[in-house]
Amino acid sequence: MxxxxxxxxxxxxxxxxxxxxxxxxxxxxxxxxxxxxxxxxxxxxxxxxxxxxxxxxxxxxxxxxxxxxxxxxxxxxxQGDEFETTSIPSSPRHVPADEELAAIFDVETGSPLVEVRSVLQVNGNTESVICIYSRPLQGAAGQE
CATH class of the missing domain: 1.10.10.10 (Winged helix-like DNA-binding domain superfamily/Winged helix DNA-binding domain)
Structure with a gap:
């Protein structure tokens, strides 16, 4: 086709x-x-x-x-610059949901979420920090 x-x-x-x-x-x-x-x-x-x-x-x-x-x-x-990118991920950690995250995930404030941060570096300079949140897996440490 x-x-x-x-x-x-x-x-x-x-x-x-x-x-x-x-x-x-x-x-x-x-x-x-x-x-x-x-x-x-x-x-x-x-x-x-x-x-x-x-x-x-x-x-x-x-x-x-x-x-x-x-x-x-x-x-x-x-023009002509060379670059090297590096992404440095953190280990997942449990964090309590603040008001904004609680609203996004439709959970109560303080409910456990999993956070992973990734630092993006270009030529050794930090350009961004990306935080990814998710619900804990069923039966995982979120039931503390």
């Missing part, structure tokens, strides 16, 4: 769309790209095709992938 851009590989079409979103600021520097599962559904493409598109953006240094954390939009660099 031909794609709307039948003269170029499907992964290029996906990479072009993601590049456009990054360059326009729809997906700003330091933020995560949508998950592979989300992108496969959105573009109706295989996981391998989506991975090829992301690899293409990585080669262009528009994104950086942190193992187990996801793919982040890289911060713009001056």
């Amino acid at each position: 031909p794609t709307p851009h039948h003269r170029q590989p499907r992964y290029r079409t996906i990479a072009d769309e993601l590049r456009s979103r990054i360059e326009s600021g729809v997906i700003p520097p330091g933020s995560l790209l949508p998950t592979e599962a989300s992108l496969t559904a959105e573009f109706r493409a295989s996981r391998g095709t989506v991975r090829q598109a992301i690899a293409s953006l990585r080669e262009e240094r528009l994104v950086a992938t942190a193992h187990g954390r996801g793919t982040y939009v890289a911060f713009p660099l001056e």
